[in-house]
Each structure stands twice: as structure tokens, then as C-alpha cells.
Amino acid sequence: MKHVLAPTLLALAGLCLATPASAQADFGSCLASLRSQAAAKGVSGQAFDVATRGVTPDLTILDLMNNQPEFKTAIWDYLSALVDEERVQDGRNAMRQWGQALAAAEARFGVDRHAIAGVWGVESNFGKDIGGRPLVQSLSTLACYGPRRREYFTGELMATLKIVQDGDINPANLRGSWAGAFGHTQFMPSTFQRLAVDGDGDGRRDIMASVPDAVHSTANFLKKAGWVNGLPWGYEVRLPASFNAGLAGRKNKKPLGTWAAMGVTRVDGRPLSGSYAAGIIIPAGVNGPAFLVTKNFDAVYSYNAAESYGLAIAILGDRLKGLPGIQTAWPTDDPPLSRAQRRELQQLLTARGYDVGEPDGKIGAKTREAIKDVERRIGLEPRGRPGGKVLEALRG
Numbered sequence: 413m414k415h416v417l418a419p420t421l422l423a424l425a426g427l428c429l430a431t432p433a434s435a436q437a438d439f440g441s442c443l444a445s446l447r448s449q450a451a452a453k454g455v456s457g458q459a460f461d462v463a464t465r466g467v468t469p470d471l472t473i474l475d476l477m478n479n480q481p482e483f484k485t486a487i488w489d490y491l492s493a494l495v496d497e498e499r500v501q502d503g504r505n506a507m508r509q510w511g512q513a514l515a516a517a518e519a520r521f522g523v524d525r526h527a528i529a530g531v532w533g534v535e536s537n538f539g540k541d542i543g544g545r546p547l548v549q550s551l552s553t554l555a556c557y558g559p560r561r562r563e564y565f566t567g568e569l570m571a572t573l574k575i576v577q578d579g580d581i582n583p584a585n586l587r588g589s590w591a592g593a594f595g596h597t598q599f600m601p602s603t604f605q606r607l608a609v610d611g612d613g614d615g616r617r618d619i620m621a622s623v624p625d626a627v628h629s630t631a632n633f634l635k636k637a638g639w640v641n642g643l644p645w646g647y648e649v650r651l652p653a654s655f656n657a658g659l660a661g662r663k664n665k666k667p668l669g670t671w672a673a674m675g676v677t678r679v680d681g682r683p684l685s686g687s688y689a690a691g692i693i694i695p696a697g698v699n700g701p702a703f704l705v706t707k708n709f710d711a712v713y714s715y716n717a718a719e720s721y722g723l724a725i726a727i728l729g730d731r732l733k734g735l736p737g738i739q740t741a742w743p744t745d746d747p748p749l750s751r752a753q754r755r756e757l758q759q760l761l762t763a764r765g766y767d768v769g770e771p772d773g774k775i776g777a778k779t780r781e782a783i784k785d786v787e788r789r790i791g792l793e794p795r796g797r798p799g800g801k802v803l804e805a806l807r808g
């Protein structure tokens with residue numbers, strides 16, 4: 413739920429911001445207008461005033477939008493940070509610790525606990541990375557100053573105020589990403605309203621403080637998105653040399669027998685058999701890994717409407733089940749880095765005198781600029797990409 417704004421929408425060149433003092437004055441009149449909209453949505457004036465008391469706009473959010481990387485992240489870079497050994501180990505620990513809650517959610521909604529854990533791990537790193545920005549502040553900033561989609565963020569602000577008014581979550585705890593996704597499941601407030609459920613039986617839905625509430629809510633999301641109990645999400649396949657790439661696509665589902673007749677085989681050597689339909693996706697083209705995907709992949713896909721994202725959850729779930737990760741090599745000669753390797757890269761950059769901030773494995777604007785410098789020196793296009801060649805150069 414984090415990526416509600418496509419990076420292309422965030423190229424906000426020339427965005428003109430008011431000075432802080434006049435922004436503050438504008439913000440006051442913007443809030444007054446939001447207050448009457450809230451009243452029309454059933455949010456009491458008192459609840460609105462309590463939630464917005466002392467709130468100032470957070471203009472750094474608009475800077476964050478501006479600092480999105482300008483090139484599209486390759487799927488292998490995306491996956492190598494989201495599904496690395498560290499996250500698999502953290503996931504095993506989380507599944508052990510919260511085994512009862514996961515089993516209860518699986519039984520209640522008929523959704524595989526590994527898929528639930530996959531979402532949890534990718535969305536919030538099992539609750540360790542839930543975002544620390546006060547939701548009312550972020551969403552009122554975006555509702556008042558957002559360069560696009562102000563109506564959308566106004567709606568999310570209204571949903572947030574309802575959550576506070578209904579007493580599900582202590583407003584002091586209501587923090588999340590700059591775009592307003594929050595909690596272990598990183599639901600947007602309107603998604604919370606539609607789909608969050610009580611998992612621990614205390615009568616409240618609290619995806620911030622209660623892991624059982626979060627995993628039950630995730631299971632409910634996947635169930636409502638069409639998850640079929642007992643159906644695999646899919647698996648990696650090998651395509652025949654003659655495969656027509658035009659047949660690829662999540663939505664182009666065919667019976668397994670049709671694919672088998674074309675010469676598609678499972679990469680693990682098991683037979684392609686089952687009485688369901690599936691599509692084939694080739695995220696990096698016919699020369700990279702290929703996956704056969706069922707309706708359950710669509711359910712995971714709907715969490716964030718991105719193939720790469722759905723694949724991260726699916727593969728993490730597989731790894732947590734004890735299955736191997738992706739077998740086929742990605743079509744690149746510059747291998748992607750895990751988070752541990754990204755931290756090493758940042759430490760090496762620091763040792764060379766670059767200011768990259770804390771080596772946290774997150775590739776922010778400072779790290780990108782430093783990497784661009786190294787890329788130039790070793791004859792690569794300066795893109796700010798944390799890749800194996802840059803790491804090797806710094807090690808040497």
C-alpha cells in the first residue's frame with residue numbers, strides 16, 4: 413500500500429511553495445474548509461479539532477516526492493532488497509512468535525499463512541518499518557498542498573478522522589508513511605475502514621499495536637480480493653525456445669494443459685498438472701525468469717497493483733515455506749545487492765569520505781549521488797544504482 417503515487421507522477425519540477433509563514437496562514441484556511449467537509453462526512457467538530465490541534469504542514473513530504481529516483485528500478489534490484497536472507501530469517505522468527513495468530517487467521521479466512529506473512533514482511537518488515545510520520549499531519553499537508561490528487565488525500569484524511577472518532581486506534585499512535593499508509597499491513601485509512609478486522613478479540617481494530625489484528629486484516633484483504641484456499645499462487649516455469657512472448661500476461665489465463673502442450677515445464681521438474689487456469693508472467697522478458705500465476709497471485713497483486721510487488725510477496729512466502737527462491741538468473745551482468753550488501757556499500761562510501769548518512773541499507777538521495785560518482789569513475793552510466801560492480805570497485 414506504500415506506492416500510491418507512481419514515481420512518474422512525482423517529478424514535480426518547478427513546484428512553487430509558499431514561504432513557511434504564508435503557508436501557515438493558508439493552512440489555517442485550508443483546515444477550516446476541511447473541517448466543514450469533515451462535518452458533512454459525519455466527523456464531529458470536536459473530533460476534528462482534537463485530531464488537528466497544533467498540526468502544522470510538513471513540507472518535507474513534498475521534498476520526499478521530489479527525491480524519488482529518476483530511473484525505473486529493475487525488478488532484480490527491487491526483489492533483492494525485499495527478499496533477502498535477512499528478511500527470510502526475520503520472517504521465520506516472526507512466524508514462530510506469532511504462529512497462533514497466523515494459524516487463527518488462516519483458519520478464519522482460508523488464506524495461506526505464508527502469504528499473509530509475505531505481505532507482512534514486504535509491507536512493514538514484520539512491523540519494524542511502519543513509518544513514523546503523524547498521519548493527520550501528512551494527509552492534511554497532501555490535502556492542502558499536494559501537487560496532484562488532493563481529493564484522494566482529502567478522502568484519506570476524512571477516513572483517518574473517522575478511525576480516530578470511532579476509537580479503534582489511539583490518535584497518538586497513528587503514524588505511517590508520508591503517503592498515509594500505516595500499521596503492520598500498511599493499509600491506507602480507507603482500506604482500513606473497509607477491511608480491517610479485530611483479530612485478538614478486544615473489540616477494536618488496531619493494526620498499529622496488535623499483530624493479531626494486522627494478520628487477520630491482511631487475511632481478510634486477500635480473501636476479499638479473491639484468494640482461493642488451497643490453490644498455489646503459482647511457481648517458476650521454464651519456457652520453450654519457441655514461446656511467443658505475446659502470450660505472456662497475468663490476465664491471459666489458460667488451462668494448465670494448454671501451457672503444457674506448448675512445452676512449458678515447471679522449473680523444479682514436477683509435472684504441470686492441475687484443474688485451474690493460470691497466466692504466465694515474464695517480468696524481465698523471455699530471457700529472464702518466468703512464472704505461472706493463478707487467481708491467488710491476482711489477490712496478492714491487488715494489494716499494490718504491481719507485478720514486482722506481487723512477486724516479492726509470493727517468493728518471500730515460498731522461502732518462508734522452505735522452498736527455494738528464484739532459480740533462473742536475471743538478464744544482467746551487474747548483480748543486485750541484498751540489504752546487507754547495501755549497508756556494506758554505504759560503509760565503504762563513508763570510508764572514502766562520502767556523506768551518505770547512517771549506513772541503513774536504504775538508498776536515499778545522498779547515497780545515490782555518491783554512487784553516481786563511483787559509477788562515473790568506473791565507466792558506468794551514472795544512475796545511482798546500488799549494484800555489484802559498484803560494490804566490487806569499492807572493495808578493491
Ligand SMILES: [Ca+2]
Nearest residue numbers: 610612614616
Ligand atoms: Ca483488536
